[in-house]
Amino acid sequence: MAATIGDVARVAxxxxxxxxxxxxxxxxxxxxTRTRIQEAIEQLGFTPNAGARALATSQTNxxxxxxxxxxxxxxxxxxxxxLPVSTTARDHGYDLLMVTDPDLVNAVRRTTSSAxxxxxxxxxxxxxxxxxxxxxxxxxxxxxxxYARNGEGFDSFDLDFGxxxxxIVDHLAALGxxxxxxxTPPRQVYDRGGSYAWRFRDAxxxxxxxxxxxxxxxxGESRQPGIVDELDAALAxxxxxxxxxxxxxxxxxxxxxxxxxxxxxxPDDLSVIGVFSQDFAQAFSLPFTAVExxxxxxxxxxVRRLILRITAPEQAGAPVVRFIEPALVDRGSTRAVx
Amino acid sequence: MAATIGDVARVAxxxxxxxxxxxxxxxxxxxxTRTRIQEAIEQLGFTPNAGARALATSQTNxxxxxxxxxxxxxxxxxxxxxLPVSTTARDHGYDLLMVTDPDLVNAVRRTTSSAxxxxxxxxxxxxxxxxxxxxxxxxxxxxxxxYARNGEGFDSFDLDFGxxxxxIVDHLAALGxxxxxxxTPPRQVYDRGGSYAWRFRDAxxxxxxxxxxxxxxxxGESRQPGIVDELDAALAxxxxxxxxxxxxxxxxxxxxxxxxxxxxxxPDDLSVIGVFSQDFAQAFSLPFTAVExxxxxxxxxxVRRLILRITAPEQAGAPVVRFIEPALVDRGSTRAVx
DNA sequence: TACATTGATCGAACCGGTTCGACAAAGTCC
DNA sequence: GGACTTTGTCGAACCGGTTCGATCAATGTA
Numbered sequence: 001m002a003a004t005i006g007d008v009a010r011v012a013x014x015x016x017x018x019x020x021x022x023x024x025x026x027x028x029x030x031x032x033t034r035t036r037i038q039e040a041i042e043q044l045g046f047t048p049n050a051g052a053r054a055l056a057t058s059q060t061n062x063x064x065x066x067x068x069x070x071x072x073x074x075x076x077x078x079x080x081x082x083l084p085v086s087t088t089a090r091d092h093g094y095d096l097l098m099v100t101d102p103d104l105v106n107a108v109r110r111t112t113s114s115a116x117x118x119x120x121x122x123x124x125x126x127x128x129x130x131x132x133x134x135x136x137x138x139x140x141x142x143x144x145x146x147y148a149r150n151g152e153g154f155d156s157f158d159l160d161f162g163x164x165x166x167x168i169v170d171h172l173a174a175l176g177x178x179x180x181x182x183x184t185p186p187r188q189v190y191d192r193g194g195s196y197a198w199r200f201r202d203a204x205x206x207x208x209x210x211x212x213x214x215x216x217x218x219x220g221e222s223r224q225p226g227i228v229d230e231l232d233a234a235l236a237x238x239x240x241x242x243x244x245x246x247x248x249x250x251x252x253x254x255x256x257x258x259x260x261x262x263x264x265x266x267p268d269d270l271s272v273i274g275v276f277s278q279d280f281a282q283a284f285s286l287p288f289t290a291v292e293x294x295x296x297x298x299x300x301x302x303v304r305r306l307i308l309r310i311t312a313p314e315q316a317g318a319p320v321v322r323f324i325e326p327a328l329v330d331r332g333s334t335r336a337v338x
Numbered sequence: 339m340a341a342t343i344g345d346v347a348r349v350a351x352x353x354x355x356x357x358x359x360x361x362x363x364x365x366x367x368x369x370x371t372r373t374r375i376q377e378a379i380e381q382l383g384f385t386p387n388a389g390a391r392a393l394a395t396s397q398t399n400x401x402x403x404x405x406x407x408x409x410x411x412x413x414x415x416x417x418x419x420x421l422p423v424s425t426t427a428r429d430h431g432y433d434l435l436m437v438t439d440p441d442l443v444n445a446v447r448r449t450t451s452s453a454x455x456x457x458x459x460x461x462x463x464x465x466x467x468x469x470x471x472x473x474x475x476x477x478x479x480x481x482x483x484x485y486a487r488n489g490e491g492f493d494s495f496d497l498d499f500g501x502x503x504x505x506i507v508d509h510l511a512a513l514g515x516x517x518x519x520x521x522t523p524p525r526q527v528y529d530r531g532g533s534y535a536w537r538f539r540d541a542x543x544x545x546x547x548x549x550x551x552x553x554x555x556x557x558g559e560s561r562q563p564g565i566v567d568e569l570d571a572a573l574a575x576x577x578x579x580x581x582x583x584x585x586x587x588x589x590x591x592x593x594x595x596x597x598x599x600x601x602x603x604x605p606d607d608l609s610v611i612g613v614f615s616q617d618f619a620q621a622f623s624l625p626f627t628a629v630e631x632x633x634x635x636x637x638x639x640x641v642r643r644l645i646l647r648i649t650a651p652e653q654a655g656a657p658v659v660r661f662i663e664p665a666l667v668d669r670g671s672t673r674a675v676x
Numbered sequence: 677t678a679c680a681t682t683g684a685t686c687g688a689a690c691c692g693g694t695t696c697g698a699c700a701a702a703g704t705c706c
Numbered sequence: 707g708g709a710c711t712t713t714g715t716c717g718a719a720c721c722g723g724t725t726c727g728a729t730c731a732a733t734g735t736a
Binding site for chain 1: 721722723724725726
């Protein structure tokens, strides 16, 4: 049906290898035959068969993107990471195989050992990520967007959530807050071992203790009406709290409406500070001061490094664990107290 | 590096073809050799090479998912369609190649004519969709989630947006509303030819006219602060409106907080009715009556049909244009007036 | 003039699967 | 006991690319 390189060769009156070399430029081809080949290609609408090329070169120009859509995760948040990965990959000539199979280990094994992908991008990373085991046996490199304790040997890119927590606590301490509420990711995220959740909370607790502040962490919910109930409970449990720190996408998205409904003015009655990206803030009209999570930068850097490791492993050097520096974006939702 | 079928054959002491037949079951293999082969496979950790298999069978077991993330689209809304497509594909043994290249025509041509995919799923369909042209020349079947005027020859699955509009207008008319505001998708969606936008608005206008109702359509925005400004303007332009119909994901997501802020009580001061899915309602805590958009059903049906067309084209029969019946989910945000 | 060098091309082998036809051994039938 | 079918296996060809080594003419050099 579709034209093959043999068809092109016949029409152009040359051998198959000549067509191949004309296409790849790996050997000199005379100007004249090159144009004849080009004409034949256009006339036949020839496109190299991806399977055949993959077989011959052991390269697919496809990256695997491994993620899960968990019930308790806020899907729109995940999307922020998919986007930059997708566009960065494309910019480098790679397509993206999106793997959402709930059987994580099998999905990784299947796609890597069948050589469907040249490299793996892992989202939704946990402290003890089961996907790393099959990836160690794989011939393809992998990069984590997130951090895993068993991630030695892999490049990792993540926000420095510990530093993010310290930044926030410092900020509130400087404003005189002594009693603050922390809404964390849902309990299930901790149960799964979502490392960003632990790292943020532990650092926040530690830092607040150093200041002698009261900091009350509460698991947030990912769905209504749980979100509202949880907020009610958290605030009721800390009646004198002057600030709330929200490290939970679903909760922060619901917060403006919640505050309105409860008649809580921000920042007059309550200082609010979150952890989310500029894009997320725009999509959900969030007027809150926050630590920027920079999904674009993370996704882009991660994919760049992965592709470097695929194409020039000697240049890539030792695996890198990069925690990008968080920055506080002041949108005026916190104010001094006392 | 990785084990090949030849390695398995050698270890099991049989020929390559025997291994292949043992795997596919296409010819009888004695129980004894079958187990010997199975042992060899496990011992070597053999997985068939996807490229080689694709080359031999002209099948990749990969579906292409073609979508764009437009600035003016509300990304979380798009995700609702990606999810069911992904899981349905996986349930049938297909992986998903996510193609977000802004050069639509080229992306389709490249992935289909190189035989990377066995079929195509189109999202973000427009009235005159440029992707259909290259798909007509392709050997792979395609399915649209959405509706295109130039879509003859392809299976299409979409909500019946015309009927959705009529359902809504009828509902409001029955409650005695005579003056209503309609927030439509952003202007850019119309400019691109997003057919759902036209179909909904035209039907709404037509139906309202039949009742002699006043219906004032306004283009919604996809980002703040445009959303709020536009709502202000729309309501100011219809000071006597008793109901608002929102066919715009970004606007409806921002609406609860907007109403609170403006002190508008729903449904006492204003009846609200939207067009969104159950999932979306949950994710954004939307308390509004709405026409259900059923992205799960659409995605699932579309992928099922595509796979049928791939595996048993004779059974699939003539192309189908299926508009699924909308249903009104009453969440109590509308009430009788007059 | 003889000889190495370079440029352009070709043929063959190879990547790792699948599938067709052939064939030997065993089983069935009269 | 011979003819015929069935069962189980093998070898070879093929899918459509890439790449290595060889060939041969043209060019440069001693």
